[in-house]
Amino acid sequence: MKLLITGGCGFMGSNAVRYFLKNYPDYRIINLDALTYAGNPENVRDIENDPRYTFVHGRIEDETVVEKIFSTFRPDVVINYAAETHVDRSIMDPKAFLTTEIFGTHTLLEAVRRHETSRYVQISTDEVYGSIADGVWTERAPFDPSSPYSAAKAGADHLCLAYWRTYHTPVIVTHSCNFYGPYQYPEKMIPLFIINLLENKKVPLYGDGGNVREWIYTEDHCRAIDRIVHDGRFGESYNIGTGERMTNLELTKKILLMLGRGDEMIEPVKDRPGHDRRYAVDPSKLITSLGWKPDTAFQDGLAKTIEWYRTHEQWWKPLRNGEYLEYYKKQYATAR
Numbered sequence: 389m390k391l392l393i394t395g396g397c398g399f400m401g402s403n404a405v406r407y408f409l410k411n412y413p414d415y416r417i418i419n420l421d422a423l424t425y426a427g428n429p430e431n432v433r434d435i436e437n438d439p440r441y442t443f444v445h446g447r448i449e450d451e452t453v454v455e456k457i458f459s460t461f462r463p464d465v466v467i468n469y470a471a472e473t474h475v476d477r478s479i480m481d482p483k484a485f486l487t488t489e490i491f492g493t494h495t496l497l498e499a500v501r502r503h504e505t506s507r508y509v510q511i512s513t514d515e516v517y518g519s520i521a522d523g524v525w526t527e528r529a530p531f532d533p534s535s536p537y538s539a540a541k542a543g544a545d546h547l548c549l550a551y552w553r554t555y556h557t558p559v560i561v562t563h564s565c566n567f568y569g570p571y572q573y574p575e576k577m578i579p580l581f582i583i584n585l586l587e588n589k590k591v592p593l594y595g596d597g598g599n600v601r602e603w604i605y606t607e608d609h610c611r612a613i614d615r616i617v618h619d620g621r622f623g624e625s626y627n628i629g630t631g632e633r634m635t636n637l638e639l640t641k642k643i644l645l646m647l648g649r650g651d652e653m654i655e656p657v658k659d660r661p662g663h664d665r666r667y668a669v670d671p672s673k674l675i676t677s678l679g680w681k682p683d684t685a686f687q688d689g690l691a692k693t694i695e696w697y698r699t700h701e702q703w704w705k706p707l708r709n710g711e712y713l714e715y716y717k718k719q720y721a722t723a724r
């Protein structure tokens with residue numbers, strides 16, 4: 389089988405490229421990645437010489453590049469990981485999010501339609517449902533996004549399902565809870581907090597720290613996508629969740645404990661505007677219909693993640709320069 393994985397140099401995409409190469413020796417993978425600040429060739433360095441793997445530098449909204457890939461490589465399956473993903477960046481500059489999420493998804497859907505590709509999987513987020521005070525969102529919940537990021541993702545997800553209804557384009561949409569694990573860019577909470585502590589810096593906790601997130605280890609997410617790629621039903625969406633929910637303060641304390649640091653390392657900062665209070669998804673459709681379940685308990689996944697960042701300073705050190713510092717200064721200038 390031939391897979392086109394977009395955004396394969398990002399955190400989620402690179403883990404997926406590695407996962408499919410490892411578990412499916414006869415699959416071929418083409419990785420289309422724009423190499424934005426978050427797309428890092430180092431994330432796929434270990435597999436770049438694998439003869440089953442091809443890298444193409446380009447944007448998903450670039451019709452010429454996309455058409456060339458479809459007509460020469462002829463993928464059987466497209467998995468669209470390419471996205472701008474950081475909520476705080478979307479608050480500072482929404483346009484890039486609309487371009488990649490909406491126009492990029494549209495360009496891919498059109499190529500899938502033209503070339504009669506067998507399957508298209510849209511990687512999306514639980515954030516499209518917005519905040520839920522208690523209980524869990526099922527796939528039938530209406531979208532209620534709060535940030536430009538989640539609004540852009542919601543728009544793209546709607547477009548995918550509209551392509552199924554209108555053209556019978558074989559799409560499937562996923563809504564995952566928060567990811568964590570190796571290779572996550574250190575603007576996201578878990579890697580940011582780990583690295584700050586490794587560098588003896590405080591961790592910036594937004595608001596009262598009472599916001600609740602649900603967490604999935606990257607390998608478990610890859611296995612969910614594996615099930616969906618092979619047996620998911622067209623025109624449907626699947627929640628991906630673990631039930632591992634906690635407040636940001638509880639999570640921060642777990643990280644502090646594992647790194648042997650105390651609460652004095654917490655720096656309360658001004659809240660994120662429009663900050664969703666709680667996310668919680670019901671993954672029972674995926675569990676019952678496709679036989680998936682998460683394997684990694686949060687405590688174990690967090691320990692592995694901390695160990696990875698502790699032993700991969702050469703990966704994250706260069707990322708904390710240049711563009712990152714500019715972003716960090718802007719972000720925390722507005723956050724306080």
Ligand code: TDX
Nearest residue numbers: 473474475513515566575576577578592593594599636
């Ligand atoms: O410095 C911080 N301090 C802090 O308290 C950062 C970066 C975050 N937070 C809080 C905000 C959130 O409540 O931690 C929580 C997690 O924040 P992020 O890591 O930015 O994730 P989140 O906003 O929940 O969105 C993430 O999960 C869903 C990803 O960024 C999305 O791409 C994904 O779709």
